[in-house]
Amino acid sequence: xxxxxKEGATEVVLRGVSGQRYIGAGLAGEVRIAIEGVPGNDLACxxxxxxxxxxxxxxxGVGNTMSAGxxxxxxxxxxVLGYSMRGGRILVRWKAxxxxxxxxxxxxDRSPVVxxxxxxxxxxxxYMAGGTLAALGIDxxxxxxxxxxxxxxxxxxxxxxxxxxVEPRQLGREVGIVEIDxxxxxLFQPHLEAFAQAxxxxxxxxxxxxxxxxxxxxHRPYGKIYVH
Numbered sequence: 001x002x003x004x005x006k007e008g009a010t011e012v013v014l015r016g017v018s019g020q021r022y023i024g025a026g027l028a029g030e031v032r033i034a035i036e037g038v039p040g041n042d043l044a045c046x047x048x049x050x051x052x053x054x055x056x057x058x059x060x061g062v063g064n065t066m067s068a069g070x071x072x073x074x075x076x077x078x079x080v081l082g083y084s085m086r087g088g089r090i091l092v093r094w095k096a097x098x099x100x101x102x103x104x105x106x107x108x109d110r111s112p113v114v115x116x117x118x119x120x121x122x123x124x125x126x127y128m129a130g131g132t133l134a135a136l137g138i139d140x141x142x143x144x145x146x147x148x149x150x151x152x153x154x155x156x157x158x159x160x161x162x163x164x165x166v167e168p169r170q171l172g173r174e175v176g177i178v179e180i181d182x183x184x185x186x187l188f189q190p191h192l193e194a195f196a197q198a199x200x201x202x203x204x205x206x207x208x209x210x211x212x213x214x215x216x217x218x219h220r221p222y223g224k225i226y227v228h
Contacts, residue, residue, distance in 0.1 A: 005031060019059065024052055041078075044071050047088070060097070063090045067110060072198050077116070085112040085131065089191065093199050094118040094138075098148070099126055104158065106130030115195045122148030125160045125214075126172075132188060134161040136195075136206065151175065152214055160214040161188060163206060176217045180208055
């Protein structure tokens with residue numbers, strides 16, 4: 001694939017992918033990569049520009065330290081999705097695992113976005129420092145929670161949108177529920193529309209009033225427990 005890109009290709013199709021790691025690692029520029037199958041860990045890690053579309057599931061670490069570009073996954077995603085991501089956008093049609101968005105941060109004029117169409121597991125947005133995370137809970141099973149426990153633990157920047165309600169016991173002490181104001185919705189809504197378009201859905205099914213918005217209550221959540 002890298003040889004083809006070096007020769008000037010701008011679009012690559014990978015068929016029969018089954019667990020190969022580091023696809024798209026460190027790539028930059030206007031490149032489109034279509035993947036048929038299940039890519040392995042660290043898909044799009046350190047990526048800075050290309051567009052990746054996965055016709056299948058993806059394993060752990062998608063978008064690790066990614067700074068620009070986009071990843072669209074038509075299946076499920078594993079753990080640590082968007083780890084330390086600092087730009088670009090990741091859209092997942094179905095569910096994702098644990099610690100989605102951990103250490104995610106904004107960098108200069110870049111602000112990362114991760115939207116999971118289904119449910120997510122524990123530690124969603126852990127230590128998050130910037131950007132936007134969302135879980136939409138589409139087609140969740142009966143009694144299945146939208147998110148696991150410890151949502152936003154250690155979070156000190158960015159915001160989280162949950163389509164539905166969340167129990168106070170599920171939240172880290174560092175976050176609180178805040179109003180979805182006009183300015184915040186105007187920033188978030190285009191990403192929702194992009195999600196709907198990517199998966200052939202009607203964006204009207206995601207109205208503003210159906211979301212809970214979380215933001216950190218302190219920019220120094222552990223400022224009083226460390227030695228200066």
